[in-house]
Amino acid sequence: MFRWSIPALIVGLTTAFVTLRLRHSNNLPIQPEIQLSDVMPGSYGAVLTRADGSTLTLDSFAIETLASQQKSAAAAIGFNMITTPKGRRFDCRLPDGSHVWLNAQSSIRYPLTFNGKERKVEVTGGVYLEVVPDTAHPFFVTLPGKHTVATNGGSFNIYAYTDARASVLRITALDDAMHIRVKGREAPVTLYAGQEASLPPGKDMSIATADPEQALAWKRGIFYFKKTPLRRVMRQLARWYDVMVVYPKEVPDRVFTGTIDSNKRLEEALQVLAPLKLRFQFKGNRRLLEVYE
Structure with a gap:
């Protein structure tokens, strides 16, 4: 009967695991990690x-x-x-x-x-x-x-x-x-x-x-909000900055009035929303922006 020695068995399992990981990595390429400060305007x-x-x-x-x-x-x-x-x-x-x-x-x-x-x-x-x-x-x-x-x-x-x-x-x-x-x-x-x-x-x-003024603000490069619900505010930002916005918990009950220059980076645009007292977490490998209260 053929028997595996303990060292040989460990080497064999390790090789198989590495091979599977490499195959999996080839199928799912890793996206480059970017920071919130790197997200440029459209x-x-x-x-x-x-x-x-x-x-x-x-x-x-x-x-x-x-x-x-x-x-x-x-x-x-x-x-x-x-x-x-x-x-x-x-x-x-x-x-x-x-x-x-x-x-x-x-x-x-x-x-x-x-x-x-x-x-x-x-x-x-x-x-x-x-x-x-x-x-x-x-x-x-x-x-x-x-x-x-x-x-x-x-x-x-x-x-x-x-x-x-x-x-x-x-x-x-x-x-x-x-x-x-x-x-x-x-x-x-x-x-x-x-x-x-x-x-x-x-x-x-x-x-x-x-x-x-509100209807044509986008044409002048301005986000114009007047008592706009948070979900609509974030939807407009998501389109322009090419990110996906998610709410891991419930959508915060907030409205925003003000303007944002669409030439700003995303990080600067979110700073304008500071009065809403929200927290943002950015996952750069998926361009995912999480919004919390």
Whole structure:
């Protein structure tokens, strides 16, 4: 009968353990550890998905490429989609000259050229539009939930994030009237300049006087909060700084009023929240930010 000696058995088990650990490590690469002070603010950029499915990373140097592509596609049929991931903002011109700004984690889908009597796009997230006036070719924006905004031209801001169950759809008209058609309703609602429409999930739409400074603060690089619940505050910071926010215990019952410069590092941004008396723990290998009372 073959027998293992004690030293040989120990060596064999140790070798097997090391081999398994190495295999496991190869399958799950270790992420570099970063500190909270290392988390920089987001930057300018987006991803273009072309009509043929190919993608292109967009930055300040790729604007001319995008513009030339749209000029050469004057008679083409198909759609582009521009998407900003977490930590990115972007702006571009549509084929009709309308100007679009995308906040972090947002998108716009538009045709290579506006043919026919209508100009149609689809958006998600935070989007500000300056639509070139054209009464002969109305501009339609399809939102998450298949709601629609229609206008002949003008400037308006859309808040249409779907990353939370209780996300409220908000549309702010700045300098012209528009019509909002809510899915499942026959008659559209008219929204006049200086008004804001809010549509909570499963509830009726309400219209109130808009606060343009708050609605457009993100476009100026400012987080603007007015008695904003903590969960919404942290959700906005998470999108811009590309972190995941978790609450190991319950979500602290806090509201915040104030502004934060989005050019600050995350550590500096959290210092502005000091009056809320919260504790933050950052796990850099997973970009995980834990929030405690």
